[in-house]
Amino acid sequence: MTTGRDWGNELQASIVWVLWVSAVCFVAMVVVCFLLVKFTKWGQQFWRVAGNFFTERESAPLTWTLIIVLLIYSIFAVRLNVLFTYQSLDMYNSLQAGSAILDKSKGDGLSLAERIEPARTAFWTSLKIFGVLATIYILRGMSEWWIGAAFDIRMRAWLTSHISQDWLGERAFYRNRFIEVKGTSGETTMGPDNPDQRIEEDIENLVYWTHQFVFGRGGGASGVIPAAVTMITFTGMLWGLSGPLDIFGYKLGHAMVFLLMMFIFVATVVAVWLGRPLIRLTFLKFRLSANFRFGLVRVRENAENIALYSGEQVEQRNLMALFRAVVKNYWAITYRQIMFNGWNWGVGQVSNILPWVIQAGRFFTGQVTLGQLSQTAGAFGNLSDSLSFFRDMYDDFARWRASIIRLDGLQKADKEARELPVIATVDGPDEVVLEKVTVDKPNGELLIKDLSLKLVPGDALVVKGGSGTGKTTLFRALSGLWPYCTGTFIRPGGTDTLFLSQVPYLPLTDLRAVLTYPAPPSGFSDDELKQMLVDVSLPHLVDRLGEDQDWSKVLSPGEQQRIAFARVLLSKPKVVFLDEASSALDEGLEYSLYHLVRTRLPETILLSISHRPATEQHHTKELVLRGKGAWELSDIPAKV
Incomplete structure (x- = not known):
């Protein structure tokens, strides 16, 4: 066939x-x-x-x-x-x-x-x-x-x-x-x-x-x-x-x-x-x-x-x-x-x-x-x-x-x-300079107008003002997050400038990496990290460095803020921005942590947002935001 x-x-x-x-x-x-x-x-x-x-x-x-x-x-x-x-x-x-x-x-x-x-x-x-x-x-x-x-x-x-x-x-x-x-x-x-x-x-x-x-x-x-x-x-x-x-x-x-x-x-x-x-x-x-x-x-x-x-x-x-x-x-x-x-x-x-x-x-x-x-x-x-x-x-x-x-x-x-506007940021020497910084709301309403100041090593500025006057928005603008701003911001570059929010970010990893974030934990010994936990009043965590947890659920808000202060002390930046970074702490803990930072990092420039009068004692200058563009900058007299 x-x-x-x-x-x-x-x-x-x-x-x-x-x-x-x-x-x-x-x-x-x-x-x-x-x-x-x-x-x-x-x-x-x-x-x-x-x-x-x-x-x-x-x-x-x-x-x-x-x-x-x-x-x-x-x-x-x-x-x-x-x-x-x-x-x-x-x-x-x-x-x-x-x-x-x-x-x-x-x-x-x-x-x-x-x-x-x-x-x-x-x-x-x-x-x-x-x-x-x-x-x-x-x-x-x-x-x-x-x-x-x-x-x-x-x-x-x-x-x-x-x-x-x-x-x-x-x-x-x-x-x-x-x-x-x-x-x-x-x-x-x-x-x-x-x-x-x-x-x-x-x-x-x-x-x-x-x-x-x-x-x-x-x-x-x-x-x-x-x-x-x-x-x-x-x-x-x-x-x-x-x-x-x-x-x-x-x-x-x-x-x-x-x-x-x-x-x-x-x-x-x-x-x-x-x-x-x-x-x-x-x-x-x-x-x-x-x-x-x-x-x-x-x-x-x-x-x-x-x-x-x-x-x-x-x-x-x-x-x-x-x-x-x-x-x-x-x-x-x-x-x-x-x-x-x-x-x-x-x-x-x-x-x-x-x-x-x-x-x-x-x-x-x-x-x-x-x-x-x-x-x-x-x-x-x-x-x-x-x-x-x-x-x-x-x-x-x-x-x-x-x-x-x-x-x-x-x-x-x-x-x-x-492509959105961003404040002009310049890497400079060990100082913070703001030149005619203006911050608006998205609808164009003026918050801060032509803010200019200069901070040198050892200075500490506390930012105050009523709700809605632009305190946190100013920090967002300086960090490059807020697009509705103009002016020039001069500060040390790279990791020498650190921004801390009110609620610290805790990654899903072991406590060792949480403590050093964003730096890798390999740069620090366990002894250093354990001592740091003791220094920031977290001694009960020294034996848990290797634990993988959702630490944002394990730690209280106050403990999380102490972790943030530990990061400052470990990374030793030249400039630190603190946005209500001690709001969950009692005044005694707040005092001891600020004192620790000012003692161990005396040349670090601090910029803090705070509503507590007690916070002033750790700062040398005060910036009060009045709203609608107005602001006042003054020195805080040193307490004898």
Whole structure:
């Protein structure tokens, strides 16, 4: 019996075909990507987020090597699918031939076994070929999965590193709260919402679906490249298998190809129309889910305060309000997906039976064999899958698109945050100089106007004033956080200038690293750290240096502030800004800690915000902020 392929020479032919088609697809992929980046909004957004991953000297060589390998694997999968249809052709033709022999009442002098032997041999040969193809298919899929995972991990690691670095760079993670961000529905918020979710979940979605859309997974036509190659390859096969069909008295040649194209075109247009709102709804889903999760985290982080206020019912109402927004969005997505998926399921069921219906007339008139009918169904299915790619993947494309919008929005807000005004800061000698520093509120209301002063080593300035006069805002402006300010700030550079907030930051690590933060603990011996804990009245912690805890929950506010004073004494800065840094301490502890700093670091310049009159005794100058730009600077008489 004749076979659909010359299986003895198929290996060489397939290698040549895969390499040639891969080369063509690589050139086409580069050209199409260039056009998408040049002329589409989402292509430009993707390139802004991930473009450097493909072009940087450090990452590009291995990245493009993995891309080429994945490309070859996806083309190889298409070739295997083609060969499976020819194996099916041979198998069903052998069965049809065997059936025809069994139906004959008379032979040609040969026994039934002799007459049916060629068909039997052809059948078992086709099954052997199937075994070889199936083994190759499985090995190809397993190795492709590993290479794909290597590509995904590499891309995700690069994006996470660069986007988090961009977010943290030049304090954009704080200053982007002053940037107006417009959502997909036109609403405006201050700063990008939930940057943690964008850096974790949206990057994961972006990487996974980028791989999926371009190369697919599992050997099907689920990626752009295998879908395009499948469409071209199986169109030619189906063209040869399909015949004319009478439609309302008109004979349409190669009817199956044209009917399939029309069928999928209509199905795709309707699917895109049904699925288009999913992009906006999915973007909203990410934001609402993150808001609800953040609300839960806030309850956990503030459990003690909530319990003391007996605020459980209030928090429950607030959480359920956030959750109701999640549910409302969920139902909106569900209604849209019901229509979208229902349409796709219907199209899929029709696709399963359509080739058999079209070819049935030709089969029963003997124009095609059973093997050709089976091959037609296989070719039709592959071609239908490839043409249905965008229809089937629109829901996933909506998730990918939403992630792109969110990541691009985060980077855009970070970029604009770095471009916000900042006070002119100059690294100078061991002194602090403020020259015509003016600080405003975001609405333009004046807080401090033309503040000028000079502090030399050993000076200590206490800043006072009523609520809302700009004390903390002044410190934020001098630290580079507050954008609504002008003037010049001269101070020692680098780690020689230290800012301490009212609530110290305690990282999730061992107490040793908490105590030396942000300096590495390797620069200090355990004996030094233990003695420092004793000096700041925390002797009960000396044996817990190696413990990993959420220390912000373990330590009281007063203990946390003592940790902050320990950091000052360990780092020995030339200038320290203290924003209500002793507010949780009693006057006795406050006195001993300030005295410790002034004794051990006599040349360090102190600038403190405080409401306590007792704090004055540790300072040499006083700055009183009067509001609306007014201020007074005076010396504090030394107590005898």
